Amino acid sequence: MVRKNAFYAQSGGVSAVINASACGVLQTARRHSETIGKVYAGRNGIVGALAEDLIDTSVESEAAIAALRHTPGAAFGSCRYKLGSIDQDRGQYERLIEVFRAHEIGFFFYNGGGDSQDTAYKVSQLGAELAYPIICIGIPKTIDNDLPITDCSPGFGSAAKYVATALREAAFDVTAMSRTSTKVFTLEVMGRHAGWTTAACALAAEHEGDAPHILLLPEVTFDERRFLAKVEETLARHDHCVIAVSEGIKRPDGEFLSASGLQDSFGHAQLGGVAPLISNLISTKLGCRCHWAVPDYLQRSARHIASETDVQQAYAVGRAAVEFGIAGRSAVMPAIRRLSDAPYRWDIIAAPLAEVANQEKLLPRDFIREDGFGITDAARCYLAPLIAGEAYPPFKNGLPDYVKLQNLAVPKKLTTEAAF
Amino acid sequence: MVRKNAFYAQSGGVSAVINASACGVLQTARRHSETIGKVYAGRNGIVGALAEDLIDTSVESEAAIAALRHTPGAAFGSCRYKLGSIDQDRGQYERLIEVFRAHEIGFFFYNGGGDSQDTAYKVSQLGAELAYPIICIGIPKTIDNDLPITDCSPGFGSAAKYVATALREAAFDVTAMSRTSTKVFTLEVMGRHAGWTTAACALAAEHEGDAPHILLLPEVTFDERRFLAKVEETLARHDHCVIAVSEGIKRPDGEFLSASGLQDSFGHAQLGGVAPLISNLISTKLGCRCHWAVPDYLQRSARHIASETDVQQAYAVGRAAVEFGIAGRSAVMPAIRRLSDAPYRWDIIAAPLAEVANQEKLLPRDFIREDGFGITDAARCYLAPLIAGEAYPPFKNGLPDYVKLQNLAVPKKLTTEAAF
Numbered sequence: 117m118v119r120k121n122a123f124y125a126q127s128g129g130v131s132a133v134i135n136a137s138a139c140g141v142l143q144t145a146r147r148h149s150e151t152i153g154k155v156y157a158g159r160n161g162i163v164g165a166l167a168e169d170l171i172d173t174s175v176e177s178e179a180a181i182a183a184l185r186h187t188p189g190a191a192f193g194s195c196r197y198k199l200g201s202i203d204q205d206r207g208q209y210e211r212l213i214e215v216f217r218a219h220e221i222g223f224f225f226y227n228g229g230g231d232s233q234d235t236a237y238k239v240s241q242l243g244a245e246l247a248y249p250i251i252c253i254g255i256p257k258t259i260d261n262d263l264p265i266t267d268c269s270p271g272f273g274s275a276a277k278y279v280a281t282a283l284r285e286a287a288f289d290v291t292a293m294s295r296t297s298t299k300v301f302t303l304e305v306m307g308r309h310a311g312w313t314t315a316a317c318a319l320a321a322e323h324e325g326d327a328p329h330i331l332l333l334p335e336v337t338f339d340e341r342r343f344l345a346k347v348e349e350t351l352a353r354h355d356h357c358v359i360a361v362s363e364g365i366k367r368p369d370g371e372f373l374s375a376s377g378l379q380d381s382f383g384h385a386q387l388g389g390v391a392p393l394i395s396n397l398i399s400t401k402l403g404c405r406c407h408w409a410v411p412d413y414l415q416r417s418a419r420h421i422a423s424e425t426d427v428q429q430a431y432a433v434g435r436a437a438v439e440f441g442i443a444g445r446s447a448v449m450p451a452i453r454r455l456s457d458a459p460y461r462w463d464i465i466a467a468p469l470a471e472v473a474n475q476e477k478l479l480p481r482d483f484i485r486e487d488g489f490g491i492t493d494a495a496r497c498y499l500a501p502l503i504a505g506e507a508y509p510p511f512k513n514g515l516p517d518y519v520k521l522q523n524l525a526v527p528k529k530l531t532t533e534a535a536f
Numbered sequence: 537m538v539r540k541n542a543f544y545a546q547s548g549g550v551s552a553v554i555n556a557s558a559c560g561v562l563q564t565a566r567r568h569s570e571t572i573g574k575v576y577a578g579r580n581g582i583v584g585a586l587a588e589d590l591i592d593t594s595v596e597s598e599a600a601i602a603a604l605r606h607t608p609g610a611a612f613g614s615c616r617y618k619l620g621s622i623d624q625d626r627g628q629y630e631r632l633i634e635v636f637r638a639h640e641i642g643f644f645f646y647n648g649g650g651d652s653q654d655t656a657y658k659v660s661q662l663g664a665e666l667a668y669p670i671i672c673i674g675i676p677k678t679i680d681n682d683l684p685i686t687d688c689s690p691g692f693g694s695a696a697k698y699v700a701t702a703l704r705e706a707a708f709d710v711t712a713m714s715r716t717s718t719k720v721f722t723l724e725v726m727g728r729h730a731g732w733t734t735a736a737c738a739l740a741a742e743h744e745g746d747a748p749h750i751l752l753l754p755e756v757t758f759d760e761r762r763f764l765a766k767v768e769e770t771l772a773r774h775d776h777c778v779i780a781v782s783e784g785i786k787r788p789d790g791e792f793l794s795a796s797g798l799q800d801s802f803g804h805a806q807l808g809g810v811a812p813l814i815s816n817l818i819s820t821k822l823g824c825r826c827h828w829a830v831p832d833y834l835q836r837s838a839r840h841i842a843s844e845t846d847v848q849q850a851y852a853v854g855r856a857a858v859e860f861g862i863a864g865r866s867a868v869m870p871a872i873r874r875l876s877d878a879p880y881r882w883d884i885i886a887a888p889l890a891e892v893a894n895q896e897k898l899l900p901r902d903f904i905r906e907d908g909f910g911i912t913d914a915a916r917c918y919l920a921p922l923i924a925g926e927a928y929p930p931f932k933n934g935l936p937d938y939v940k941l942q943n944l945a946v947p948k949k950l951t952t953e954a955a956f
Contacts, residue, residue, distance in 0.1 A: 132705075132710045160715035189708025231588040285837040287554075288609025288938060292550045294617040295580035301833060319935065392809055412829035413721060416703040423842055423934065444606035503900055513924035514843065515700055515739065516710060 119151060120222025122167060122441070124173075125158030126190040126257075127197075127228030127235070132278075132419040133430035134257045135191050139184040139229050140434025141255070146181075148310045149324035149472030151442050156219060156526055161195035162226070162235060167207060167533075168215045169528040183433060183519035186509035188419035191521050197237055198231050203445055204243050214246040218529040223251050227434075229258035229269070230476060233449060237469035240447035254449035254469050257430070259416045263311035264475040265467040266451035268502055270433055271416070273426030276316030277503035278418040279305050279360070282411065284320035285406040287327030287358045290407070294356035300347065300398050301358050303328075304391035304409040306415060308309065308364035311335050311479045313415070316499055318491045327358030332394070334364035335479050336488040338373060344401055346489055351404065361390050420516050424505025425460070436464045460501030540642025542861070543585060544593075547611040547648030549572060549690030552698075552839040555611050555852035557647050560676070562593055562747045566601075571819055571862050576639060581615035582655060586636050586955075587638040588756030590946040593857060603939035605851060606929035608839035611941050612796075618651050622665050628936040632659065633668040643861045645852075649678035649689070649881035650896060657889035660867035668734070669807040673857040674869035674889050679836045681732035685894040686886040688922055690853055693846030698735030699725050699780070699896045699921035702831065703891070704740035704767070707747030708776045710827070714776035720767065720818050721778050722828040723748075724811035726835060728784035731755050731899045733835070736919055737909045740952025747778030749817060752814070754784035754785035755899050756908040758793060764821055766909055771824065781810050788914055789923075840936050844925025845880070856884045880921030941947075 124141050126134055138157075143299075145152045157171040164171070171192055173181075177391030184191055202209050205310045216224075226236040233254040240252035254262050261272035283303050290301040307313040311333035320327060329350040332338060350357040365373050374390045391408035429452055437451035451467035454460075481496035509516040544561050546554055565572045577591040578584030584591070591612055593601075604611055622629050625685075636644075645955075646656040653674040660672035675682050681692035702721050710721040727733045731753035740747060749770040753759060785793050794810045811828035819826045820833040849872055856870035871887035874880075903915035929936040 126712070130709050139603050187708070190712035193715055194712045196713070198718055202555060242895045277934055281840055282677055282838070284833045284935060284938070285608050285839060286833040288607070289550050289833045289837040292546070292610035292614045293616070295582060295613055296617055319933075330612055332602070389809070392812075407832055409832035409834050410828070410830045411834060412827055413706040414702045414829050414831060414834075416707040418702070419705060420701055451783070500933060506928070506931055507932065508928070512925055513739075514925065517706060518704070522803060 117382055120155050121215065121220050121518040122155045122223035122225060123158060123221045124192045124225040125161045125164060125227065127161040127226060127232035128194060128257070129195050129258055129259070129416060130188070130190040130257050131416050132188045132268050132422045133427050134227060135184040135189065136427050136430035137255050137257060137270060137434035139224055140183060140431040141438055141473045142181050143437035144384070144435045144534050148438065148442055150440070150516060152223060154223065155219070160193035161197060161262055161353045162199065163195045163197050164217055164364045168528050168530050171523045175524050176521055180519050180521055185427065186419060186507070187518040188417040191412035192523065196201065199235050202238060202241060209246060213242060213246055214530060216250060217246065217383055221250070225253050225441070225462070226318065227255040227257050229260065230263060230474060233263065233469055234473040237447065237473040240469055243462055251439050251441045251444065251446040253446070254472065255433050255437045256449055256451065258309050259313060260307045262310040262476045262478070263472060264477045265472055267454040267462065268429035268452055269426050270426060271424035272503035273310060273416065273429070275306070275415050275451060276312050276319070276499065277423040279303070279313055280319040280503060281318050282423055283317045283328055283358065283360060286409065287320065288364050290356045290358060293308065297405055298407045299351060299356050299404040300406040302391045302394050302396070302406065302409065303360050304389070304410040305360055305362055307334065307362050309334055309476060309478065311362050314360050314362040315479055315483065315491045315495055316503070319503060325354060328360045329354065329357050330359045330489045331491065332359065332365050333360040333479060333484060333488070334366065335484060337368055338365045340397070344398070347398055348402060358507040359394065361394055363390055365390060369418055405443040408454055419509055423505045424507040425502055427507045429462070432464055440466060457497050457501065460504065539573050540576045541640050542643035542645060543578060543636065543641045544645040544949035545581045546612055546614045546649065547581040547646060547652035548612040548614060548677070549612050549679070550608070551677055551679050551836050552608045552694040552842045553690050555607045555609065555828060556648060556847050556850035557675050557677060557690060558611055559601060559855035560851040561645055561858055562601050564668045564855045564858035571641060571940070572858070573640070576641065579943070580613035581617060582619065583615045583617055585632055585635050588948050588950050590639060591943045592946045594758060595811060596941050599700050600939050605847065606763055606839060606927070607938040608837040609689055611672040617818065617917055618629065619655050619767065622658060622661060628779050629662060629666060633650050633662060633666055635951060636668065636670060640831065641670070644856050645673050645675055645861070647675040647677050650682065650683060650894060653889055654893040655684065657867065657893040657956050660889055662948060671864065671866040673866070674892065675857045676855050676869055676871065679733060680727050680730050680896070682730040682896045683892060684897045685892055687874040687882065688872055690850035691848060693843035693849070694838065695726070695835050696739070696919065697843040698835050699723070699733055699737050699741040699891060702843055703737045703748055703780060707740065707831065710776045710778060717825055718777050718827045719824040720815070720826040722811045722814050722826065723780050724828065725782055726828040727754065729754055729896060729898065731782050732778050734782040735903065735911050735915055736897055736923070739919055739923060740915065748780045749774065749777050750779045750909045751911065752779065752784040752785045753783040753904060753908070754903060755851065757788055758785045759788070760817070763840040764818070765817055768822060769896040776936055781816065782813055783810055787842060799915050811865060839929055839938070843928045844921045844927040845922055847880070847927045852884055860886060867906050877917050877921065880924065910925060
């Protein structure tokens, strides 16, 4: 195999462990310098390739690369940018090839969720369609856990551990306050279509009656009457009620609850926030004091409370991507295969990108309790190992000590500029 | 000294470390059984005393008491309930004495913020006013850090560490996304009148240009025009902007921004949430994509990211309270005195409750940067040691393993019931 350079980029919403995958890619590539020359990272994902804005990772020290394993965010920048089909966006694909050819890139590693795997799949077709052979590997990443084939997606376990921890801690707060103050607490969780992260909140409960008392999953249509009855029943039994709500719950008419036209005092439509809506509904209809929290980005960047299992898997899919590439495999994504629940064992297999792209894995029906407000034992059994283990970052002056890379630009070789 | 029982209660909003103070009280009292008989905890603060709803802490194991040191919330329940003056609420004070006398209570330990120290102070006057001698000690607790005399308040350091960590992590997220997606992130922080916790967010920044770029402190009147100009300037320089806003910021007319009449689609007034307001203002006026987070209770219950310094101080004020009591001191509150900044050294002194009650310590002017949007070196110097050190709780099955006490009721001795 002729030695070629590699392109690596991070795409979509970031996570606590996407940089652990980068660490796996870069450390493994460095061990295989006979096959992979330099690894160029795209500055802000695929946008960096289109703009010929490449980062030379070879100047980073071993220590800096190792520190990626404990650093959240996306070290090279990410993007929300979806390429169309090769037919539609032929110009962009030709531009990609131009950049790849100029920088002798023979490996394409794309680290992201469903849309990103779709991009990776399209790039993998470039060889046949546009006569530029390139080995193309997708690397899974999404806190939403909605990628198919892989048993779970790196990023999810840490977000799950964060929300379950936060919910358990907030429940200690509400339990203490409910006698004379707040009786209902609502935690809003990310996951617009798939309820995996909301479901993970249920791990906070150890015993009957423990919080959360109600989950509002995006897979279950929101029914105001049934919901309020459940809140009342919970209050009657426990004097407090803790709710985890997905940002993506929908009304019976199929509309997102969050799209329901909040207006602020400036007269502007209000951005998002299902938890305040739910909270307001309860305080108005049931007359009790409510609190709510929307952790938003905090839940997907909380590297300080990452799952060790998740960190290991994120690293492993990065390493496997390079190993697949060196073995000459293309158009695949390293996927996690569960071998057993307890003890939890897993390995990595190759999932064809054609089968991964544009598929969304929702919470299966048998993971959702019959009343729709909770999860089943099967779900707990699936979720439990994914949050196992702590993987604390180093701390300096009382705060996590995360790395910022130099991110030096590779000198441009092309005279043409893309419109970025 | 005749052996007497003690009453201990937790009051006001809880914190990650108020139970560490409980641990200090209970362990120290157990070591002094020649002076203190049983420690009865009030179920839900002073309400438990008024209702003769006492908890027998003597049945709890040593291990359970030790586990309070790493458990958030208020193990015995808290309350928001303020006693009036002895003249106004004479009936309630007489009821307190009736309960204390029935249970041979000679020590009153009240763990809370400003209002609670006021209650403790009033109870300390019972001896003279109502001929019931009782040793009365306040134990400081507030994440708002607004108690006077004491250099800092237990609960604050951990909340400060939480918000600074969260802000640093979210900033890694925004930095990665700003090229094609979110450019502004706003974190809402507790502290209605005092900006200590918001100020602590600034600790997340290590170098010039690091997030947070803007603090909105309750001590500084919100000026929309100046604020938007500062956001624009930050975006021009860094392409992203991270803001920490206190829930208590006010308009030039003195009104809370949060009281500005949000309405939801049900037509209800919207509860709180300054961050969504700020976010909306920016997206409307500057046209960029914004995200916001409101961690609410998460920031005051996040024991998993507690400051070791804070845990030590919380324990120390609990221990000192009992030691003061045994030494016959009354109407005092153990206060933390700073001896040096670096290395950070502190000890405990006795602050007279008369001087603590109903005083609110705001951020001093020389801690606030001249433009009002940041803090000074003096503030950093004050804040830095308070978040130092990690104090991880034990974990089980991937989640913090917190204790729930049995909280067995002490048999009632009175036939009369208070209206609780």
